[in-house]
Amino acid sequence: MAKFSKTENCKNCIDCNNRIPMLSILSKQELTELNESRFEVKFKTGETIFKQGTSATHLLILTTGLAKLYVEGVQDKQLIIRIIKPWEIIGQASLYFDNRHHYSIAALDNTTACFIEIDAFKKVIQTNPLFAEEFIKNCTQKGIFSFEKMVSLSQKQMHGRIADGLIYLASKVYEDLNFDLHLSRQDVADLTGMSKDSAIRILKEFHNEGIIDLDGRKLKILNSKQLERISETG
Amino acid sequence: MAKFSKTENCKNCIDCNNRIPMLSILSKQELTELNESRFEVKFKTGETIFKQGTSATHLLILTTGLAKLYVEGVQDKQLIIRIIKPWEIIGQASLYFDNRHHYSIAALDNTTACFIEIDAFKKVIQTNPLFAEEFIKNCTQKGIFSFEKMVSLSQKQMHGRIADGLIYLASKVYEDLNFDLHLSRQDVADLTGMSKDSAIRILKEFHNEGIIDLDGRKLKILNSKQLERISETG
DNA sequence: AATTCAAATCGATATTTATCAGTCTTTTAC
DNA sequence: GTAAAAGACTGATAAATATCGATTTGAATT
Structure with a gap:
């Protein structure tokens, strides 16, 4: 099973500055706060990281490995929405809706995942409008990606x-x-x-x-x- | 063709307070600023309101009528993403990406549309974090809707x-x-x-x-x- | 009322896609 | 190192869906 760990490549959120453009907007203090709420877990190939339907308490950033983001459709079929790479912020969809995961994420690889508390993240959004704006940018790009995917799938x-x-x-x-x-x-x-x-x-x-x-x-x-x-x- | 007009049901953005929950977050001054950038246009059934690929300068709120939001797919086929009703804010997808419309909108009815300048809207997002948060909420809900639609279409x-x-x-x-x-x-x-x-x-x-x-x-x-x-x- | 044009309809057929059953390969487990 | 299990593959068939051609209907116009 997955277990707690500290890895070399992600000692704290301040290091993530360079890797995640969005975080570079944050002040040192804001980064420190995020860092305090965070923890890392390792997953083996095939293991489920998020399970659709469970309660969403944390956002996720992969620091190593790959994962698939998929929704559970009809008759146990999966629809893979996209592949997750390191240094993307995952879990936004559930941030403000019903605190449930609306998709599952499974490791395609031996991966390391960093979990950030949703509340800590929300707080930063509320206090840092530029960060919120960057977050919106991210959401809208995913929206456009969704449209293309729908066209592909249906036409x-x-x-x-x-x-x-x-x-x-x-x-x-x-x-x-x-x-x-x-x-x-x-x-x-x-x-x-x-x-x-x-x-x-x-x-x-x-x-x-x-x-x-x-x-x-x-x-x-x-x-x-x-x-x-x-x-x-x- | 469409022409300028003032309608009874939408004299200025301050009135929209009640109808669009998101706007009720804004201060009187912010609403006034939005109001100054806005104008209304009437469309007849079948007319195109936004055309995919053209440059996005305004957001849109229908005040009367219905419209279809669709993307232009392969071989001139349309994929209708959703139906637009009065008092929804439309056009977010293009806000922060490449200033192009990534879908078209056409009137299904004789409709009245209120256009709000994107820059005025962005400014409010940057200065009012609660509004930004509400906007994020809106985006993420649409994301979840997209997942359901993809499952429906593909499975x-x-x-x-x-x-x-x-x-x-x-x-x-x-x-x-x-x-x-x-x-x-x-x-x-x-x-x-x-x-x-x-x-x-x-x-x-x-x-x-x-x-x-x-x-x-x-x-x-x-x-x-x-x-x-x-x-x-x- | 007659004309016209777009939309709706329907049966027959062709195409696309899924399913199934069986074989082969590769990895995993002891 | 061998057995077992999982994954990959293939051909045949069945099911789902699109296409086509021909009418029909309904609304708009003369």
Whole structure:
């Protein structure tokens, strides 16, 4: 199970200054307050970090590893909204609604997560308008991302959705055309809204057509132009 | 075309106090400032209020009528995100991103829209943290709504999606089981992510099964329990 | 009332996607 | 090192959904 720990890479919130642009707005005192409410927990691959429906008391920042953020849909199906990387602030959705988590987060990797008390965070929002503004910026960007995702999920067919998924992973998550996929085939399916079998089929097709090179979880995008084209034509 | 006007129901922002809970947080002076930047425009049914891709200079509040908020997807298809009612603040998504509209808004009715300058609004956010907090609340709720919509669009089949659409219209838009639909059949399809023909078919099916009573645009939900059941089972 | 045009409708068909059953591979557990 | 389990894969089939063509309806206009 997860256990408490102090890691080298995140000794206190003041260090996070450089890594999380949003926090650099805060005064030393505000950072200190956040730091006092925070603690770190390590998770093993596959472990659940947040569980949808449970009460939301803390925000989350990964300091190492990757995680998937997903909502639990109909008949135990998961819909992966996005992949979480270190130094993003997670859990905003539940901040002001009903203090419940509206999605689950599970580690895709051995990860370290830093938890910050929601109340401490709210206090900073209330007292530092520039920080609040930055937070709004963050929320609205996620809103726009949501729109794009909805279009992809509802209007594109499988090839287009897989293309969108691959482009997302390469450009936003791994920031490289060549990466070691942390997602299982089922995860890829849950990210693109199709059955596992269909996801496997399309990936294989892309592989056979020379658009990607896929061997197990080693993935390389060979023809990103064509991937873009497939994404656009749906 | 749309023309300038002063209407009885919205003489100035101070009156909006009662109607828009968020604005009641503002001081008289802040309201006055918003009021000075604002103007009203009337739109006829079908007219475009915001067009996706154009530059975003104003926020929007409908004072009369209804409108659809939609994104332009692949191959000229529309995806209706939600229906706009009077006294909601619209346009947040573009506030802090790239000053472009990321969706379009079109009148479903003869509507009156009040435009508020984005800069005036931003200023209030920067100076009034409680207002900023309220704004964040608003954004995060929309985020949660987005998740539900994504699940509906990607994991439910047509019956479930139409059920979701009808429940949404009855509970959130018209707040009545019995209403005069402002949406065309194509709009219903765009709201639920399917072809027009399919939407017509499912609606007819629901009608034949006694779940709804549908005559042209007069719609009455007869069995909302079953509609809920259909929504849940997908 | 006749005309016109857009919206709504419906049956037949084609396409897309999921499901299922079975095999193969890789990792995990003892 | 071997057994077991989980994940990956594949072809065949079934189910869901879109598309197409042809009417019909209804509202708006002459």
